[in-house]
Amino acid sequence: MLKTALAISCILFIVSCENKSATNALPYYNTANFDPQFLSSIEAEKKINHTIANFSMTDQYNQTITQKDIEGKIHVANFFFTSCGSICPKMTNNLIAVQDILKKDKSIVLFSYSVTPWKDNVPVLKSFAKEYKITSPNWHLLTGKKEEIYELARKSYFAEENIGFSKDTSEFLHTEHILLVDKNKKIRGIYNATLELEIQQLIKDISTLKKE
16 A cells, blocks of 8 residues: 555656646747747657748857857847837847846857848947947847848747738838747747836746756
8 A cells, every 4th residue: 555655646746747847838939920839848849840040140249140159059039220219228228137147158148130230230239239238248239131130030030920920121120029049949938028027037938948
């Protein structure tokens, strides 16, 4: 009887741990409508085929940044422009809270892609970084070819969700969304970067993702 009771207790404990793990796990997003899929990492390998595409950009330090810089790392991405007077200053100021994490953990990277790359060259991005006290070497303000940035935003990051997925590069990109991407370049979260509470949730989710 004692052996049976112990066996049942062990089974219940394992099931409880599995359920707790499933509850705390972050979903995967495979399409632009952001239907969450709660899967194990093994299931995700088979069912989640959407990943962030390859890219090549230049950051505020005049360094070339590519997909190689996020291999095996968690990264966060948002889209902004330095002359924006509406949502961008709010987003950038809120993301300063994330910068504190970036300074301590090199396995996490933040990409802020400019949606007006024809104006936001390296000196402009460097000046913007100085103005907003962006000092972390893991926070990259990125410029590059407009077509590549817009394609990446809408087709890879689903930055404007369903609406953006059907647009082309002639239509201006402006969104408050920030995306959380795991070390396998799969999307795991979407947040409103103008809201402090959502940024706090992003920080919590980064911590959760690190434990996977």
